Amino acid sequence: QVQLVESGGGLVQAGGSLRLSCAYSGRTFGYDIGWFRQAPGKGREFVGGTTWSSETPYYADSVKGRFAISRDKAKNTDYLQMNSLKSEDTAVYYCARSRELFPAGEVRAHDGYDYWGQGTQVTVSS
8 A cells, every 4th residue: 555645835935945745655666756736726737756766856847946855765755845935836735656667767747646645735925
């Protein structure tokens, strides 16, 4: 049974920072862990992910330079550090496990993920 649980969301002023956590359990070795967000009335947008092979983070252009992903292997937890937040970053943030075992490249499409957390709300006030 694969489980992912996000935490750390909240209300922050524009320009501020938040750190989200994604604690995962079950069969996750060999899979990418990705981050997505969904704003009201919009589709699910890729934010970033971590490759299974080298544990290298990769990001959407919209957050590159502002967001950073890190991993604590001992805790089976990934973190999404979000800096210089903007009102357009307001969304529910999700982490997910890639559908494919040992994916060959970066997994940026939401249908490339099959297990999802429940999400955590991030609201940025301007």
